[in-house]
Amino acid sequence: MRIGIGVGDIAGRGSSPESQIAQIRALAEQGVRQVWLAQIFGADALTMIAVAGAQTPGIEFGTAVVPTYPRHPTALAAQAMTVQALTGSRLTLGVGPSHREVVEDMFGLDYTRPARHMREYLTVLGGLLRGDRVDVTGETLRVNARLTVPGSSPPSVLVAALGPVMLRLAGRLADGTVTWMTGPETLAGHTVPVLVQAAAEAGRPAPRVVAGLPICLTADPAAARERAARQFAMYGQLPNYRAMLDREGADGPADLAVVGDEAALVAGLDRLAAAGVTEFLAVPFGTREQIAETIGFLAARSGGRAGGQSDEPPGG
Template identity: 55%
Template sequence: MRIGISLMDRGGPDALRTFTDDVRQAADDGFSSVWLSHIFGIDALTALTVAGSAVPGIELGTAVVPTYPRHPAALAQQALTTALAIGDGRLTLGVGLSHQIVIEGLYGYDFSRPARHMTEYLSVLTPLLSGERVSFKGETIKAEFGLDVGVGARVPVVVAALGPRMLRIAAEQADGTVLWMTGPKTVREHIVPTITAAAAEAGRPAPRVVCVLPVGVTDDVETARVRAGEVFQIYGTLPSYRAMMDREGVEGPADLAVVGDEDSVAAQIEDLRATGVTDFVAGEFLGGKDRERTRAFLKSLQ
């Protein structure tokens, strides 16, 4: 199991410079990958292009770019350009549906057929990322498109997939899944068996399972969980994550944070390794000395 780090957009006019500095530090610390979400701050692929052009070697991934706001041909073109800028084999494109509250409430798009949308979206996106021309006419997506971007290696795609149907789509049409707010019991009993079986049935390679969770090394576990509950409160209200929390048997995001002293956090990460997770990605959320302690511990795992 590889160990990656989820970095935050720290905002402000220097956001790209500070993000690049953070990527450089992550590479120096030995992390296998850096992941950046695409929400309401800087554009994730643009930021990875800037940082990856300055920092060699480390894998860079989006976790995740929402599909609805961008036609798959437009996203493929941008991803291939990013891959061209940072070098073959370094970019992993994570995509996801986002949530009804965002897609309908903020963008004004119809969210009534999310699984159909993702299936058709990938039917255009993944061939274009492999350098193929696409002629596709679906119910939610249409494309007559070819791209001429000189990238040698195919850009792999992981899908934010939690439910059985989305996991099958990720197995059959992409390279795996990227998870958030999903605990070890759910990964072991639901995520890994479902996506692995679907990939085998489709004759595809074993899927990548990227698990992103908040991590904090501290002696004050109670305060850390309170902090996690405050920072990540919104995710307990979103239906897709709420379903995974209910399956896990936890009350909310605070219960999913990987917190404790070094031995405790190491045991929790090892538990995830045993479930079949291929990549564990740590999301640091504590400040001060606990933040320094967390990073020092994560460095020791490399």
Template identity: 55%
Template sequence: MRFGLLINEPQGDDPLAELSDRIAQAADDGFDSAWMSNIFGLDALTALAVAGSRAGGGIELGTGVVPTYPRHPAVLAQQAMTVNAALGGRLALGIGLSHKLVIEDMFGYSYDRPARHMKEYLEILLPATRGEQVSYSGETLSANVRLGTPGAGLPVLVAALGPRMLKLAGTVADGTVLWMTGHKTVAGHIAPTINAAAEEAGRERPRIVCTLPVCVTDDTAAARARANEIFEVYGKLPSYRAMLDREGAEGPGDVAIIGDEDSVREQIEALAPAGVTDFVAAVYGDRERARQVLLGASKG
């Protein structure tokens, strides 16, 4: 199992410089990857191109995830390939549908039949990122283009939680990026579904990038309450709520990895047998204490 960090955007006066420092520290520590969300702050791809180029090193840099609806797939392919070239081939492009609350209520796009949207999106995005000619006309998306952009051949991971999306990710993409999904749900739902789809399509076993909050503490109850407060919105969004319900979790704090050093290490070690190929820690609380545990687990 590979280890990564969710670095996300800093809040200081020079966020790109601080982001670069975080990437450099993660690389120096020996982490395999660093990931950045794309919500309402910095554009993740642009930020990773700038900060990642400054930081250097061989660490993989991923987006977790870029929403698809506001970007034509050929345009996103061009941007991602450019970033991949700037990073020397270290980009992992994570994409996702986002949520009806964002896509329909904020941006004004239709969120009707999201699985159809993603299928059509990938029909254009995937060959475009390989530098191939794309001639495709779907119900909602079309393209007739061939990109000459450098940086072709990057991995594309799809945020997938439901059966249809997991099957799609396993059949055509390089894997999935998860958030707020506990190890029991990965073992009983995510891994079997996506792996079976890949096997049926004659493809290699896909990556399962599992991102979870992590807090190393002696006060588990307080840390769990804090997780429920920080990540409250994810307990209400339908897609994540469905995963929490599968896990038997009341709220985000119930899937967060919380406890003292030994407990956190044991919880992380349980992820690999569940099917996780890449664990990404979203650290809150005592960052240095968590860093030491993660470093030990990654080398263990």
């Protein structure tokens, strides 16, 4: 199981673009091989990846995730292809429909048929990324276009999928899924089987399963879980995540956080790997010292160097 680290807004703490680029450079210096950036209500993730990619040639990037509703697939495809050309094909493009509360209440868009939207969106996006001429007339999209970006190659596309309908779409029309606040039992008994079966039925390769969870190396797990309960409280309130927490039998996000000493963290990672997770999206949290120590642990586990932390821990 590969290990990547979430930077900036994905950790629940807004930070400036300059700070996030500095965090990525620090992670690369430690030998971390993959970082993930969210597209929430702050800086544009793909723009930062284009800039960071020029400064950190040895690291891979992913978005977790870019909401689809506010971006027409031709615009997102052009941006992703440009990032691929500028970074030497180091992008994983994670996309997702977001949540009704965001799409309708904040963006003022219609969220009545998210599965239909995602099926048509992935059809258009996938074709454009492959360089095909796309001619689609659907219920949510009508596109007749082709894009050409010299030096680009199609990025791997992952879908933020939680329920069975979205998981089947991810298996049939994308390269896998990226989850957040989904526990190991749910991953093993629900997420992975549905996704793998859909990919097999579509004749696609074995899908990527990227699982994102908070993580903290600490001698005081109880205090870390209390912090996680405060920092990640909003994810226990959004219906889509709440459904996954309920499926896991978790009271809230703190129950899914991977916390404790090194042995406890290793055991937590092993549980995820046994569940069928191919990549762990680690979101370090805690005090500045704990974040730095957690990143050192993860860097060592992913083949990087455990030492050499910067003054400002990445993700802090």
